[in-house]
Amino acid sequence: MNLKQMKKLVVLSGAGISQESGLKTFRDMDGLWENYAVEDVASIDGWYRNPELVMDFYNQRRKQLLDAKPNAGHYGIADLEKWFDVSVITQNVDDLHERAGSTKIIHLHGELKKVRSTIDPDLIYTLDGWELKMGGLCEKGSQLRPHIVWFGEAVPAMYDAIPLVENADIIVVIGTSLAVYPAAGLVHYAKHHAPVFVVDPIRPETALKNVVYIDVKASVGVEILKQKLEKLR
Numbered sequence: 001m002n003l004k005q006m007k008k009l010v011v012l013s014g015a016g017i018s019q020e021s022g023l024k025t026f027r028d029m030d031g032l033w034e035n036y037a038v039e040d041v042a043s044i045d046g047w048y049r050n051p052e053l054v055m056d057f058y059n060q061r062r063k064q065l066l067d068a069k070p071n072a073g074h075y076g077i078a079d080l081e082k083w084f085d086v087s088v089i090t091q092n093v094d095d096l097h098e099r100a101g102s103t104k105i106i107h108l109h110g111e112l113k114k115v116r117s118t119i120d121p122d123l124i125y126t127l128d129g130w131e132l133k134m135g136g137l138c139e140k141g142s143q144l145r146p147h148i149v150w151f152g153e154a155v156p157a158m159y160d161a162i163p164l165v166e167n168a169d170i171i172v173v174i175g176t177s178l179a180v181y182p183a184a185g186l187v188h189y190a191k192h193h194a195p196v197f198v199v200d201p202i203r204p205e206t207a208l209k210n211v212v213y214i215d216v217k218a219s220v221g222v223e224i225l226k227q228k229l230e231k232l233r
Contacts, residue, residue, distance in 0.1 A: 007233065009084035010168040011077055012186060014091045014176025016200055017218040021068045021096055043151040051143075055132055058146040062112055062130035065094050073174065073199075073218030074100035076226060083233040084170070089161045091176060091183050093148055106164070108157045108183050114147035155182055165189040170232060171196045172225065175218050178204035195232070197225055 015023075040046045041057040078101035080086050088097050088105045093112040097105050117123035117138035124147055125138070136144045149155050165171065166189045173196065178184040187208060190196065198204065199214045199221035212228065214221040 006083070006085040007169040008164075008167055009080060009086050009170045009172065009229075010164050011080075011086065011088045011172045011174060012090075012165075012176060012183070013077070013088060013097070013174050014183075016175025017071070017073045018068075018092050018094050018096055019175070020071045020073060020217060020219050021094075023064065023068055023094060039151065042148075044153050047145065047150065051145075052134060054146070055134065058112065058148065059131050061093075062127070065112055066130060068094065068096065070096045070100035071219045073222045074102075076222030077172075077174070078102045080226065080229065083229065087164045087168075089164065089183075089186065106157050106161050108149070108155055108161060110146070110148035112146070112148070115144040116147045118142045118145050158182055158186075161186055162189050166191070168194055170194060170229070172199065173197070173204070174199040174222070174225075176200070176204065177202070197228065199225055 036053070036057065040050070041054050047054045074096050077086070077088060077097065081103065086102065086104065088102050089108060090097060090105060091108050093107060093110050095111065095113055113127055115125050115127050115132055117140060119140055119142035120138065123138045123140065125144070132144060132146065134143065138144055165186050168190060171187065171190045171194055173187065178187065187196065192209070194210065196208050196211045197214065198211055199218055201215055201217055203213055203215060214224050216224070
């Protein structure tokens, strides 16, 4: 089937799908990570207060990511590209969607394997290895920082994500509570008649109509999802 004839399917993915690959989430830790509060290691104020601590936090996350592998949920989403024009909009900073084979991905909150200049946000580099150190500089001579959108910062990728949702024929929400804004607000840009499929053991609260719930974890739920979507392609 020609790509132009395929229905547009947008996947909104969150921490739940990566959790099944062994990646911890702040929700798992009650807002703490190795006894550090989220505002200390995932906010712009935390970076200004203690950049070494923030750097170490993301170094350890990168190290953990090296051992993680995509799960059946990631592979199932990539497999949908056989039937649909699929765009993945993820709140996750890992690269598991890429490794599973998805080809169109927007990372709302940045990418763990990348770093960027503290003076020019357009200077973005793929980190060689897992460790970023103080004294690591961009080509303009400023300190490099994790390429992560922290609390207190804008989410520029929203400008690319919103039109995808607005034009989608089908929406899939997977592994997210729809509680973290602005990402959670994306579902409200969907067409009124577009079917919405939610894959998560815990049903997120939503005022959307046309919702089909698949109340299981992603690694199991995506296979059920595929069976339902086959009728819509």
